[in-house]
Amino acid sequence: MEPIHSYTDKKSYIDQIDPISKLLFAFVSIFITYLFSSIPITCFVLLISIVLLMVGRVLRKIVPLLAISFTLLLSIIIVQGLTHPTNEMPLLTLGTIVFYQEGLTFALLITLRVFNMLAAFGVLILTTKPDDLMESLMKQGMSPKISYVFLSVFQLIPQMRATLGKITDAQRSRGMETEGSLMIRIKAFFPLLGPAVLSSLNMTKERAIALEVRGFSSKGKKTFISEEKSYFYPKFVRCGLIILLIAAIVWRIVG
Amino acid sequence: MSKIRVEGLKYRYPDMDSLVLDDLSFEVEKGAFIGIVGENTAGKSTLCYALTGLVPHFFKGAYGGNVLIDNIDVKQSEISDVTSKAGLVFDQPFSQMTGSKTTVYEEIAFGLENSGVEREEMRIRIDNSLRLMDIEHLQNKNPYDLSGGQMQRVAIASVLAMKPDVIVLDEPTSQLDPQGSDEVFQVIAKLAESGITIIMAEHKLEKLAEYASKILLLHKGKQIAYGSPKEVFSRDDILEYGIAPPVYVRIAKALKLKNKAGFYPITLDGLKQQWNVGDE
Known part of the structure; x- marks a missing residue:
């Protein structure tokens, strides 16, 4: 079975950056793509996230996720290309169907933003030990429960992938076709979603019980088994990101 | 003095009409190994939750009676206080992993961190648990890279x-x-x-017959029997409760090999012994 955990220590430069700085990077990077509705700027920000993923040696891990999101984004591209309110200039004609430049440009911006969102959070999740992230959030004053929920959201994707894999294997053994053309894969995908979601919900309930019996709700002071890590100039990195954010806002207002 | 005392325990889940636990009363001595048996929906899991305080603290619903551990009422205590006295291991090894730890060593530390145990003490306890469960060689592995059996041992070690x-x-x-x-x-x-x-809810009755000191038989939330494995598995009506007695009991029944107390042997050794007595 494929391992379901998202983090492995690659001992890269990105692993040396503290979790809060990486979280801040994810927010700043996403915020900038929404602050400027510009394809070149969004491309540039996405490029930075991709470079960071490359430096962190985790770019390959994010590719399947980008591919899955692209299949979902296809519907947005089609709808916007056909029906965006500002559509004027035809760009592509397929028989009687006309795709317009304005709609496709808008869809491209959305796609780039989603890709950047995934890549930026990928930098955080794929290069940060989950425990370190949780510990850092708790040290920033976040409650353990909220820190865990925050962490779980990101754990959910690899876990659901693993669950989906198991259910696919089970359905395949009962004769369902899951390999072949895109159509066959799409047909097989939707019946798997129900059991995958139900199974994940059940697992979440069981995990909540497991946490409860291991004192997660304990109101006393918590301790940590790991020694405190020293990161690469955390204050310097965070200040840099905040300055970048302020500069972007000022540029947007003034420019 | 009893370690656990259950007095008239009744429980119904919020979205259900009937009682899942219906007037259970029994006592457990310190160091005893109690097996809980019964068909599906007998109430075994719910009883496990009640003994660890998850019922009524985590699972709400209608609750009556008392569960006392060391004379302390589970209902009146904080759940974290109960779980420090009574740990729970359940069937799915995968769901028992926290998902926030990347090594078995850290996984075992999770509960101790929550309880505020000092680092040095944590290390001693983790090393002991690893040794007891014979999983020292797995301590640096990611819990999700382990087999089901290994994961279950990590879950027990964590408890x-x-x-x-x-x-x-x-x-x-x-x-x-x-x-x-x-x-x-x-x-x-x-x-x-x-x-x-x-206290172990289990369907593998051969194993329970071998290891348990007492068996609690449940059926539709009701307590049917509580006694030695020989006593419970020798009941003539046991099949009516959806329980196929251990294989040696069935063989002994077919051969009519009862001991003087009127019970069937529950293990292979017991069966052999009874057979030899029968021969004489």
């Missing part, structure tokens, strides 16, 4: 590290192969010998 007086296990071997099941039973029997009270 053990909390130093509970009672360990409640809800079908801990249901996902394991025969060898994995054997290993888990052997470790648990060892824990019972060391003075930890064990």
Whole structure:
């Protein structure tokens, strides 16, 4: 079975950056793509996230996720290309169907933003030990429960992938076709979603019980088994990101 | 003095009409190994939750009666206080992993961190648990890279590290192969010998017959019997409660090999002995 955990220590430069700085990077990077509705700027920000993923040696891990999101984004591209309110200039004609430049440009911006969102959070999740992230959030004053929920959201994707894999294997053994053309894969995908979601919900309930019996709700002071890590100039990195954010806002207002 | 006292325990889940536990009363001595048996929906898992305080603290609903551990009422205590006395291991090894830890060593530390145990003490307890469960060689592995059996041992080690007086296990071997099941039973029997009270809901009756000191038979939430494995598995009406008695009991029944007290042998050795007595 494929391992379901998202983090492995690659001992890269990105692993040396503290979790809060990486979280801040994810927010700043996403915020900038929404602050400027510009394809070149969004491309540039996405490029930075991709470079960071490359430096962190985790770019390959994010590719399947980008591919899955692209299949979902296809519907947005089609709808916007056909029906965006500002559509004027035809760009592509397929028989009687006309795709317009304005709609496709808008869809491209959305796609780039989603890709950047995934890549930026990928930098955080794929290069940060989950425990370190949780510990850092708790040290920033976040409650353990909220820190865990925050962490779980990101754990959910690899876990659901693993669950989906198991259910696919089970359905395949009962004769369902899951390999072949895109159509066959799409047909097989939707019946798997129900059991995958139900199974994940059940697992979440069981995990909540497991946490409860291991004192997660304990109101006393918590301790940590790991020694405190020293990161690469955390204050310097965070200040840099905040300055970048302020500069972007000022540029947007003034420019 | 009893370690656990259950008095007239009744419980109904919020979205259900009927009682899942209906007037259960029994006592468990320190260091005993109690097996809970019954068909599906008998109430075994719910009883495990009630013994660890999850019912009524985590699962709400209608609750009546008392569960006392060391004379302390579970209902009146904080759940974290109850779980420090009574740990729970359940059937799915995968769901028992926290998802926030990347090594087995850290996984075992999770409960201790929550309880605020100092780092040095944590290390001692983790090392002991690893040794007891014979998983020292796995300590640096990612919990999600382990097999089901290994994961289950990590789950038990995590509970053990909390130093509970009672360990409640809800079908801990249901996902394991025969060898994995054997290993888990052997470790648990060892824990019972060391003075930890064990309560285990289980369908593998041959194993319970071998290791348990007492059996609690449940049916539709009601307590049908509570006694020695020989006593419970020798009942003539046991099939009516959806329980196929251990294979040696069935053989002994077919051969009409009862002992003087009127019970059938429950193990192979017991069967052989009874056979020889019968011969004489």
